[in-house]
Amino acid sequence: MSTPDQKVAIITGASQGIGAGLVEAYRKLGYAVVATSRGIAPSPDPQVLTVQGDIAAPATAERVAGAAIEHFGRIDTLVNNAGIFVAKPFTEYTQQDYDAVTGVNLSGFFRITQLAVEQMLRQGGGHVVQITTSLVDHANSAVASVLASLTKGGLQSATKALAIEYATRGVRSNAVSLGIIKTPMHPAEHHDTLAALHPVGRMGEVSDIADAVTYLENAPFVTGEILHVDGGQSAGH
Template identity: 75%
Template sequence: MGLQEERKVAVITGASQGIGAALVDAYRKLGHAVVATSRTIALANDAGVLAVPGDIADPATADRLVSAAIERFGRIDTLVNNAGVFFAKPFTDYTPEDYATAIGVNLTGFFHLTQLAVGQMLSQGGGHIVTITTSLVDNADARVPSVLASLTKGGLQSATKSLAIEYATRGIRANAVSPGTIRTPMHAEETHHFLAGLQPVGRMGEIDDIVGAVLYLETAPFVTGEILHVDGGVSAGH
């Protein structure tokens, strides 16, 4: 049991592809055990990775994730809230289904899983929460209608700061990474030229840019409440 208790454990949502899958690999290279979840995640060949399929919008998924992490690995040191949905539609075109999906994945999933993870971290004496948001939250762009993203991911950025301050003296840090447009399977190839043009640097970001930002925050004990923009200059201006 001693080795189980000494090895750090990361829980990563939205972990089946793109940024999430890369984060699983990155935390394994750090020596962490990983509990990875998404609706379609496959079983892992790595004994240090526990795959738990589930819809993060369902509160029962959070219960199963935390229970599985404790049962298998004994603790939770880091939670990466990576799962998210984005609908680029004019405000008046959003459907009730769009709203329910965005609230469920982006907010409800974050709330239940983070609450349970923080409870576990408090019992251990500390931990780290990293949440992936979007640079559009505080840098709206007329070319990319994003009210529903701002409503939900903006809430996550504010919650990150509140968590950081509430638990600053209790060993728990909370930070966010705020990406620009990143080259992931979410974006069809034919949209890449347009999306590259949205970033002042003239290109899309890469998955490794976001992974590097998360790993920096993971290893920065004096950083909490930070919204780290990794957006090719979007947050600086146009």
């Protein structure tokens, strides 16, 4: 159990890469964390509760939110980090691709965010953060990304809509829009090619994203913001 004044964060897609980095960052802030993904392992840290499940399924969202309230008593922050990226020419996407990407990126946002915001309103405030991609704002002919733009673009619009809907009720909503981050999903032999896609000439680090989310967490006057952490991609090439 957390102490009565300890804040609690839910982080989706938390088993590796950016998600695991965010768990660590929120623990450093003193938060208890509910971390979820399909294959996440139990944590030795008593202040990190792990919940296995597919966030695209509403039942998983119910279990995650319920676990946060049962074990820690509140929800102060939700980071919608879980996401799928499938790079294909538009006409080659299959129905399976569509269902998988929209399932995690959109359905995986929808129910867990409803449940978190309901709890935040009962508490008097909270913070929701979406992890999106700068391809939404700056399409790149080298990266076929219609499904990413369709889903993550929707999240960016929803981020602003949530921010305005709840601006007077203490719930903030922001997004961090990424370039390509050095995580296990990108094999080392591709790093030089991926680095060249960024004007600064390098890939991002997990710590870059954790720092950005931490900034937003500690910025009470910031809501409705799409913070680009993308090595300059959204500015141009």
